[in-house]
Amino acid sequence: MRSSPDDSRAIDEAHAADEPHPEVRAVIDLLESMDAPSLTDLSPEEARAATEAMVRDSDIDVARVEDRRIDGPVGEIPIRIYDPAPERAADGAESRPTICYVHGGGWVVGSIDGADSTCRTLATETGYPVVSVGYRLAPEHPFPAGLEDCYTALEWTARNVDELGGDRDRLVVAGDSAGGNLATATALLTVRRGGPSVAYQVLVYPVTGDASETESYDAYGDGYLLSTAESEWFRNHYFERELDEWNVLAAPRLASDRLLSSLPPATVVTAGFDPLRDDGAAYADRLADADVPVTCRNYPDVIHGFFGMLEPPTELTVAHEAHADVAADLHGALE
Structure with a gap:
């Protein structure tokens, strides 16, 4: 649904199906059968260990994947570069949009490894290089430390976009959950600081x-x-x-229309059975009220985290469909 001040409100369009999709129900049952403790019963260190223990190597093939470390505000920031067609960068062919991706995990857990399948799929579906950011995590590094790392990674991407075969005029910020929060906050921060221009945002069930x-x-x-x-x-x-x-950099939904109007077009993805569904939809409405073009995509029969469920044993058909939809939005806006 394309949202504008004259269209139906995203908050009204976002809804849940009568029941979760059977594939989703199977994933819920699988996770419940593991009888894992709630994160609330763990320390941040224990929660990270439990989360990372569930990460598996991806079978999604990408032409080039490279780990690097870049200078950050405090120490180095790990990044991972995905290029679905590195020969394009080498042979001087026309440059492509470039995506700076921020993983989810409530600002406390999550990692580049945890977002690997998502970034591989995003790169292959769009045909664009993706730079995945390993920002500092809370509580050791509370707000705004992770945001500063994301901004630094965006600056690095802009400076090195030629090497990536990308286009500095078509930079995309993207992220899921807390990563969606950090992605749009990075776009706000670059406006404040006169940093790299962002051409598009992809915000997947963002915290706003x-x-x-x-x-x-x-x-x-x-x-x-x-x-x-x-x-x-x-x-x-x-x-x-x-x-x-x-702070509007932590809660962008509180920003003024004037500030939000400086942001680029966005795709906002929500999930029907997600406690954050209406938060994301409300932010889409705030963007629309500020005359920012917004494409709202609600998937009514799925849960929070579905966008990363791309491989067995938690593979969802709708996750692949959502990636294809996001790629279509990017192609339509940037090409």
């Missing part, structure tokens, strides 16, 4: 404000992978001061 004030937060906060208790656990670790929760 206080989700607890929305209907979906109460309706789907238990039994659908992400719980409201875990959402609060993440927020409590990310924010060192209560005041930070009101």
Whole structure:
């Protein structure tokens, strides 16, 4: 759904199906059968170890994948570069849009490895190089440390875009969940600082404000992978001061229309059975109110995290469909 001030509201369009898709129900049952503890019962270190233990090597082939480390505000930032067609960069062919991708994990868990399947699929579906960012995690590095790393990675991508076979006028910021929050906050930060110009945003079930004030937060906060208790656990670790929760770089839904109007077009992806569904939809409406072109894509029969469920044993058909939809949005906007 293309949203504008005169169209139907995204918050009205976002909804859940009567039941989760059978593939989704099978994934929920599989995860529940593992009887893993809730993240709220673990320390951040234990939560990271448990999350990373579930990461498997990807079978999704990409022509070139390269790990690097770049200079950051404090120490080095790991990045991983995915290029689906490196010969294009080598032979001087026409440059492509370039995606700077930020993984999810509530600002506390998650990693480049955890986002590997997502970035591989995004690169192969779009045909664009992808730079995946390993930003610093909370609570050791609370807001805005991870955001500063993402901004630094975007600056690096812009400086090195020729090497990537990319186009500095067609930079994309993208991310899922907390990564969606950091992606759009990076776009806001680059406006404030006069940094690299961002041409498009892909925000997958992003955190954009206080989700607890929305209907979906109460309706789907238990039994659908992400719980409201875990959402609060993440927020409590990310924010060192209560005041930070009101910073528009942490809660972009609170930004003024004037500030939001400086942002590039966006695709906002939501999931029907996701406590964050209405938060993402409300942000899409805020962007539309600020005259930012927004494509809203709600997938009514899936759960939070579905965009990364691309390989067995948690592979979802709709995850591949969503990647194809996002690629179509990018091609339509940037080519």
